């Protein structure tokens with residue numbers, strides 16, 4: 001059995017009895033029942049993930065998977081392909097969106113070259129290149145089945161390393177010009193939806209947008225991915241970044257740590273992971289609503305409701321540091337609020353206020 005199958009087989013559902021105990025504690029805290037809303041649900045979900053009622057997540061990291069997409073030669077993206085490599089290095093220089101938001105939230109990033117077209121060497125860059133960009137899905141499969149499996153396994157291995165370094169909560173991000181095309185294609189095949197899943201990505205004029213829809217629909221007709229086989233879908237119309245992130249979701253579930261979805265690309269990876277093992281769902285946390293149309297379709301399919309609505313559509317993992325802060329709030333509630341049992345109605349000060 002390969003590494004991927006072994007991991008998929010070992011992912012267990014979230015711990016229902018820890019969730020019940022957490023729920024009981026939430027209801028015993030000094031507040032009206034349900035008054036902390038989704039923070040309460042989140043605290044309960046975190047208990048299900050770790051198996052403990054009280055949690056804290058000190059070391060937080062967003063994994064950014066960078067790779068190029070052969071389909072950009074069809075004109076589906078407004079930006080030149082070189083931006084992928086440039087931004088990959090800029091992430092490590094600390095000057096990109098995800099870099100500064102992570103720093104502001106006290107969290108870290110790991111940047112992984114899982115398939116950037118050019119060869120990169122920069123301090124801190126994790127080079128796990130499966131190939132130098134995918135092939136053009138408008139002309140044939142984006143990659144082989146073995147490459148798709150290797151990309152997922154690379155993501156699983158990154159999570160293993162982060163867990164060994166003491167990270168206990170993860171976010172998922174990406175950089176790859178053209179990856180809203182691959183994400184929409186995977187979303188269309190997995191959910192059966194049509195071109196309403198295709199958006200303008202980082203920005204397109206109307207003519208290029210029309211072309212993008214045509215290219216994606218044709219790529220699906222040409223490659224005929226098998227919707228019941230997630231790896232077939234990934235290999236034919238997906239990307240190496242999506243594969244790597246799928247591995248991050250699987251790895252996080254295997255190690256029983258929470259993992260945040262950011263935008264449309266990571267949402268699609270989350271769906272692929274859940275199709276490989278539905279138990280993964282219990283470990284996934286949503287962050288914010290992405291403006292890309294496939295995002296809503298995929299999140300509905302997953303039954304996940306994002307915490308934040310910030311009109312953001314960057315990708316890179318930019319919603320994850322915000323999500324980490326919401327998790328800190330849920331933990332503060334659970335760990336630091338008193339319960340009704342712990343306070344006494346005969347406390348001295350009550351004499352004064354009576």
Ligand SMILES: Cc1cc2ncn([C@H]3O[C@H](COP(=O)(O)O)[C@@H](O)[C@H]3O)c2cc1C
Nearest residue numbers: 077079175176177178179180201202315316
């Ligand atoms: C400067 C720049 C920085 C980015 N950071 C994330 N993306 C986002 O846009 C890309 C996907 O959009 P499309 O499919 O239209 O190419 C991905 O790299 C995604 O992470 C960026 C895009 C650009 C141009």
Ligand SMILES: O=C(O)c1cccnc1
Nearest residue numbers: 201263264290313314315
């Ligand atoms: O929401 C996203 O993830 C997104 C949207 C547009 C371009 N890149 C990413």
